[in-house]
Amino acid sequence: MIKFFRKIRQNLIKENKVTKYVLYAIGEIFLVVIGILIALQINNVNEANKTRERELSYLRGIKADLSLNLLELQKTVKAREAHIESSNIIIDYYENQLVEDLDHFNLHVINVCLWFPSDFNNNTFQELLNSGNLAIISNDSIKNDLLNMDIGYKKIRYLENHIQHDLDILIYDQYYTFADVNSSIKNYFQQVGNSPENRVDIGKERVQLLLESQKFKNGCALIIFNNNSLIEKYNNMISTTNKLITRIDNEMETK
Template identity: 30%
Template structure:
């Protein structure tokens, strides 16, 4: 093609047709510029397609992470329901019965349970490593950043406070009265954890006002965190829905 244009230019020069030559040269330059612009446009479209594909990949991974997080936080909320009920059962048992029962041992063992939420951050870490601006939707990008940079860490501080409370207060008093065993084959049991208490220790426990206060404190700590967990659960559900809407637009 280049040889063809060069041949035409040479013929015009030989024929001394300067005006036609200049007109042709300008036209040739315009064609070259148009070719360059088309190439740049094609290249830009390819880059945009790659960015769009990568954005879809990240959004799908984040959605997958959130679905796993949702299952875990929902299970934790269920465990916290068990803890709330156990606090009521143990308190009522101590106030109304003169000796321990299997149900009392089960409920007492549940008082030791402290659910721990461990969100998966692989999708968000991938997003951060390539720059959050990959997510073109400003609102969605802000929602994702808030979920991982604010909401999850904020919830973690509540879990850490409960862990400190448990280590300093709950665990020592429980160990004063109960013997703990781990046996998945033993029935009844709570996730393999089984509590036993002697009749003598049970009688002491009934008259221990500090233990009744401890049960109230455990219930308060648990309910506070459960309320936070439900907010996290609602936020995860909303973010999953927003990501699904965005993916439908892009796919």
């Protein structure tokens, strides 16, 4: 092809057809420019397709993380509600100062002591941030939701740490001081496991000592207050997570 165009140029020069040669040269330059532009356009399309595939890969990863977090949030809400219920029952014992069923009291004391922080998974989003690839997410609404959710997770973690601190100072310290931990735990597992064996005696006098602890009662009251705040944040996060999953689904179906 190159030899063909070269031959045409040579013939035009030999025939002294300068005007036709100039027009031909311009046409050839035009064709070269068009070829370059087409090549650039193809390259841009290929790069855009690669970028889009990377974006979709991130979106799929984010959706998988969000789905796991949704299950964790729903599970944690139930756990916090149980924590509140047991705290209310313990406070009721304090108000009435009468424990007729030591096993029932012990069950809810252990429930109050049981505490596990939520375990959220945002590995894909953190990878986006740490790699500087957040801009690859083309949908600004998704990007803003992810940033706001990251702030929401940090607020939840802060409040959970606050509750953990209250438990350490007000609940665990008093429980370890007055209760026979070994007997209480054995009694608890016999109850939750529906064991036919006789319950391990936790000691009525130890229960009475715990009921005289204002610290323990205050700890239960703070558990109720702070867990109610947490549940509100969890539910807000559940709503936001569901909306974001829908947005991601819609985004992956476009283009």
